[in-house]
Amino acid sequence: MTEPTREGQAAGIPFMERWQKIARRIRVPLGFVAALVYLWQLAVHRPQPAAVAWSLVLVVPGCWLRSYAAGYVKKNRELTQTGPYAHTRNPLYLGSMLMAAGFAVALMSWPFALTLVVGFAVIYVPVIASEEAFLRRTFPEFEAYCRRVPRLLPRLTPGRVEKAAGSEGGRFSLELYRKHREYNSAIGAALLYCSVLLGMLLHSILGR
Numbered sequence: 001m002t003e004p005t006r007e008g009q010a011a012g013i014p015f016m017e018r019w020q021k022i023a024r025r026i027r028v029p030l031g032f033v034a035a036l037v038y039l040w041q042l043a044v045h046r047p048q049p050a051a052v053a054w055s056l057v058l059v060v061p062g063c064w065l066r067s068y069a070a071g072y073v074k075k076n077r078e079l080t081q082t083g084p085y086a087h088t089r090n091p092l093y094l095g096s097m098l099m100a101a102g103f104a105v106a107l108m109s110w111p112f113a114l115t116l117v118v119g120f121a122v123i124y125v126p127v128i129a130s131e132e133a134f135l136r137r138t139f140p141e142f143e144a145y146c147r148r149v150p151r152l153l154p155r156l157t158p159g160r161v162e163k164a165a166g167s168e169g170g171r172f173s174l175e176l177y178r179k180h181r182e183y184n185s186a187i188g189a190a191l192l193y194c195s196v197l198l199g200m201l202l203h204s205i206l207g208r
Contacts (some may be wrong), residue, residue: 020126030119034112041109046203047196048108055106062098063189065091070182071172079139081149082170086158089132089151093124099189106196 065084069091072083084091097120104113128151135142141162148159177183 020130023123023126027123030123034115034119037109037112037115038103038107041107041112042195042199045108047106047200049200051108052106052193052196052200055102058098058102058105059189059193060102062095062100062102063186064095065098066095066185067177067182068172069095070180071174071177072170073176073180074170076138079135079141079145080170081145081159081161083172084154086149086161087154087156089146089149090128091154093128094152094154095185097124099185103192103196106193 069084072085073080073092088094100116100120101113104116132142132146132151139145144162145159149155
């Protein structure tokens with residue numbers, strides 16, 4: 001019996017699984033591409049104070065949402081359904097998207113916004129699909145949770161919580177927040193705003 005070729009093996013792997021493997025490989029390079037586009041746009045045109053101010057409307061809630069969610073999620077231990085997880089199944093990713101959109105607004109940059117859209121589509125779609133497959137295998141109550149709470153866009157009222165046997169329930173935990181090191185998001189956002197302000201200062205000095 002001959003061994004299957006690589007092409008044959010690949011053909012037998014579901015498309016989403018292949019996409020997930022590709023996403024893991026290109027995640028870091030895409031991050032560098034986004035950073036280069038960000039620096040390029042920061043260099044070629046001066047950020048406008050009004051746009052920077054409006055960006056806070058997205059960045060601050062996004063940062064808050066990530067911080068809030070980090071204090072609830074108990075990875076691999078139980079299905080989190082409380083706090084922001086009662087409104088959306090992916091509050092961490094939604095927070096990241098809000099923050100990214102906010103910085104696109106700060107730069108008023110279509111190239112940067114397009115880079116972010118492509119990056120999120122390539123990375124987050126397979127990651128969310130992979131995580132949902134894991135949760136579906138691990139937690140029997142996940143299917144019912146999916147029927148109550150949307151994948152990304154939040155519902156206005158919290159979904160009903162159905163605790164599994166042995167579930168701890170959940171309130172915001174500062175210990176979990178620190179464990180997940182979510183303060184790095186706030187630090188990163190602060191550094192990006194510093195770079196925007198520095199860009200504004202340099203453009204002003206150079207008379208652009």
